[in-house]
Amino acid sequence: FLLGLIYGDVTIPISEIFHPSGVYAYILLNIRLPTLTVAILIGAILSTSGAVLQMLLRNPLVDPYISGTASGGAFGAVLTYLLLMLNLPFSWIIYFQPLVAFFTATLATLITIMIGKKSGYLGLVIGGVLVSFIFSSLVTVILSVMSAKYPQIPPLTFWLLGDISVVGWFNAIILSLFAILLLYFSLS
Numbered sequence: 001f002l003l004g005l006i007y008g009d010v011t012i013p014i015s016e017i018f019h020p021s022g023v024y025a026y027i028l029l030n031i032r033l034p035t036l037t038v039a040i041l042i043g044a045i046l047s048t049s050g051a052v053l054q055m056l057l058r059n060p061l062v063d064p065y066i067s068g069t070a071s072g073g074a075f076g077a078v079l080t081y082l083l084l085m086l087n088l089p090f091s092w093i094i095y096f097q098p099l100v101a102f103f104t105a106t107l108a109t110l111i112t113i114m115i116g117k118k119s120g121y122l123g124l125v126i127g128g129v130l131v132s133f134i135f136s137s138l139v140t141v142i143l144s145v146m147s148a149k150y151p152q153i154p155p156l157t158f159w160l161l162g163d164i165s166v167v168g169w170f171n172a173i174i175l176s177l178f179a180i181l182l183l184y185f186s187l188s
Helices: 002-006 014-018 022-057 069-086 090-149 156-161 169-187
Strands: none
Touching: 002 014, 002 022, 014 022, 022 090, 022 169, 069 090, 069 156
16 A cells, blocks of 8 residues: 555655655545545455355355356456447447347356356366356457458557556545445345
């Protein structure tokens, strides 16, 4: 957390971290603190979701990558870029992307569960790895097609690795409300 406050496009001296003034105060209070708060909240949401997934599937080895959930979601997110071939505006993708990614992540998880029900505890893990490889292969195929057909689109591989953009306090407050709701429902 402290390194996140210090390092960035502008390096803030340690003395300015505890007593910020001038431009350092603006960077620290309006850019770095809300962005780091969002990063911490995202980590809490992801870890809670992983624990819930392990509890629901009754398997301590399961995580979103083993269950195929992550690769299914990545497939859905990348699949929405194929909407460009239908001449839909690029700005529309951001509205469809979360829904398609959620649907394909859920589909991948359900396929893994169906395989696991037929073959038991270890079958769940093996089925999840199989589903993960299938969806990851489809992501690779789509990335290859998209980069050849639309070179003006930013590299999707970098996008799949994840990025936390600079956010303000409004986004941090909204995300904290969602995080509190998720923690409440997961504990009850």
